[in-house]
Amino acid sequence: MDHRRKMQCWVILKRLMVGRDAWALKQPLLDNKSRSRKEKILMGLEDIECNLQKFKYSKVEEFxxxxxxxxxxxxxxxxxxxxxxxxxxxxxxxxxxxxxxxHKWVLHQD
Structure with a gap:
């Protein structure tokens, strides 16, 4: 993922994390059906923030x-x-x- 797109993903994530509703999704939620952390890898918005900081996303679609x-x-x-x-x-x-x-990314592709 290029630097410009990473920064735009960062902006999107930060808007989600600082909003009045962010409390519900910052931390991982238990899977309501299985109630088991072993069955799925659970994540919250803070985990996505960490992944962005560590350059774990190679494509914007992964984010x-x-x-x-x-x-x-x-x-x-x-x-x-x-x-x-x-x-x-x-x-x-x-x-x-x-x-x-x-839409902006498609318009600005080289």
Whole structure:
């Protein structure tokens, strides 16, 4: 991932982490169905931040997939739970932002 895209991913992540709803997704959530950490590798937004700092993403799609994975864990909670409602709002915001960035990246390809 080039430096410009990494910085844009960083901006997207920071906006998610400092928002009023960030409390729900900063730390890994237990998988609501299995209740076992052994079955899946769980992550939160702070883990994604760490991965960005350590240059673990070679493509922007890897970053986006991890963000979506965090949302998928939260969306397994009951529909009326605050975690589920928060994840839905944040996911909608992320997808809109991600679509806009992808559009810009396509336009600026060499």
């Amino acid at each position: 986006a997939n991890d963000i979506r994975l965090v949302f998928s864990y939260a969306l397994q909670y009951p529909l009326r739970s605050e975690v589920h409602k928060t994840a839905r709002r944040m996911k909608d915001t992320f997808e809109l932002t991600w679509k806009n960035f992808n």
